[in-house]
Amino acid sequence: MTRTDDSRYLRGGPVAQRIIASVREDALIATAEGFPPKLVSITVGDTEAVDVYVRNQRAKAELAGIGFEERRFAADITAGELEAAIHGLNADPRVTGIIIQRPVPAHIPIKTLQAAVHPLKDVEGMHPASIGNIVYNQLDLAPCTAAASVELLKETGLELKGLEVVVVGHSEIVGKPIAFLLMSEGATVTVCHHMTRSVAAHARRADALFVAVGKPRLIKADMVKPGACVIDIGINSEVGPDGETRIVGDVDTDSVKEVAAWITPVPGGVGPLTVAILLRNTMVALNRQRALYRATYGVADQLAAE
Numbered sequence: 001m002t003r004t005d006d007s008r009y010l011r012g013g014p015v016a017q018r019i020i021a022s023v024r025e026d027a028l029i030a031t032a033e034g035f036p037p038k039l040v041s042i043t044v045g046d047t048e049a050v051d052v053y054v055r056n057q058r059a060k061a062e063l064a065g066i067g068f069e070e071r072r073f074a075a076d077i078t079a080g081e082l083e084a085a086i087h088g089l090n091a092d093p094r095v096t097g098i099i100i101q102r103p104v105p106a107h108i109p110i111k112t113l114q115a116a117v118h119p120l121k122d123v124e125g126m127h128p129a130s131i132g133n134i135v136y137n138q139l140d141l142a143p144c145t146a147a148a149s150v151e152l153l154k155e156t157g158l159e160l161k162g163l164e165v166v167v168v169g170h171s172e173i174v175g176k177p178i179a180f181l182l183m184s185e186g187a188t189v190t191v192c193h194h195m196t197r198s199v200a201a202h203a204r205r206a207d208a209l210f211v212a213v214g215k216p217r218l219i220k221a222d223m224v225k226p227g228a229c230v231i232d233i234g235i236n237s238e239v240g241p242d243g244e245t246r247i248v249g250d251v252d253t254d255s256v257k258e259v260a261a262w263i264t265p266v267p268g269g270v271g272p273l274t275v276a277i278l279l280r281n282t283m284v285a286l287n288r289q290r291a292l293y294r295a296t297y298g299v300a301d302q303l304a305a306e
């Protein structure tokens, strides 16, 4: 092998740092102009992957100069109570963005909750009306993990037009949006799921393989084409040989990195970039809200400028 292990790793940290630095500049200006950005996270029940995400949202929002508040609700809360809480946040002018952490307990219809978030405060682009934007090639505010995964593929410098891409997992939050984003970029996309006859047969043909399933070591070296780019989106907690809990992805990284030309590590790959893109989306949402404010109260803006 001529490439070192390290050059195979596609790390999210450096890209995330660049994004957070630029978000911070914008956030400080907006705050000075009287529009401090603020993100509110809604968690229902307990999920390990959500805890990791929220912890990092809080830390990075602080770095980026964005306010952050976590609202935690017990798993037995009703859908009606949650909707009421969301309506309260919609009406609060101090709240820029609302993110509903997934999964929510089975008795709560996630689509109803997502639809309750005002589209202008929908920082994940998951409102049924917003998710259509990526179908229409409007990509400035896309679901964060999907956007992060595609951004890391772009870091390789591979030509996306005509690239053979396979996505394993077709959730609304990850797999499906990745497929739409990549179609917009001109890639040829195959999407696999639990009914796919042979995930391995598809995966082996991929120039770029995206995996978002939630099963440690699902993807082994013999499922990867030599020289491919592997984007591991899984965030799974497991107890390691040393008895410590650790986070692993969906890819058997040790064996796959011998075959792939690029692979995202877990931790340190897609995760940090997901958080950065959430913060960037919060600023996109803030700017949309300010544009509406200007259109509605244009005179006040003019007065302020005098």
Ligand SMILES: NC(=O)C1=CN([C@@H]2O[C@H](COP(=O)(O)OP(=O)(O)OC[C@H]3O[C@@H](n4cnc5c(N)ncnc54)[C@H](OP(=O)(O)O)[C@@H]3O)[C@@H](O)[C@H]2O)C=CC1
Binding pocket: 049, 102, 145, 168, 169, 170, 171, 172, 173, 174, 175, 192, 193, 194, 195, 196, 199, 212, 213, 214, 215, 233, 234, 235, 236, 270, 271, 274
């Ligand atoms: N890094 C990050 O920023 C993020 C990481 N994640 C992580 O990504 C993983 C996936 O998350 P998410 O998409 O929300 O999970 P879901 O459970 O919603 O979706 C999993 C998907 O995998 C498919 N699937 C299940 N088993 C197989 C199999 N054996 N072969 C092929 N496909 C299969 C399912 O298909 P079907 O529906 O047909 O059963 C489904 O489409 C999790 O580990 C999660 O923690 C999630 C969001 C962000």
Ligand SMILES: Nc1nc(=O)c2c([nH]1)NC[C@@H]1CN(c3ccc(C(=O)N[C@@H](CCC(=O)O)C(=O)O)cc3)C=[N+]21
Binding pocket: 049, 050, 052, 053, 056, 099, 100, 101, 102, 103, 124, 144, 145, 173, 235, 247, 266, 267, 268, 269, 270, 271, 272, 274, 275
């Ligand atoms: N509506 C919604 N959108 C999501 O995007 C979403 C969600 N719900 N529910 C939970 C999953 C999981 N997820 C993570 C994102 C970043 C890290 C992350 O920052 N990981 C770092 C840090 C790991 C650590 O601190 O140990 C890393 O991988 O290096 C983890 C997990 C987003 N998800």
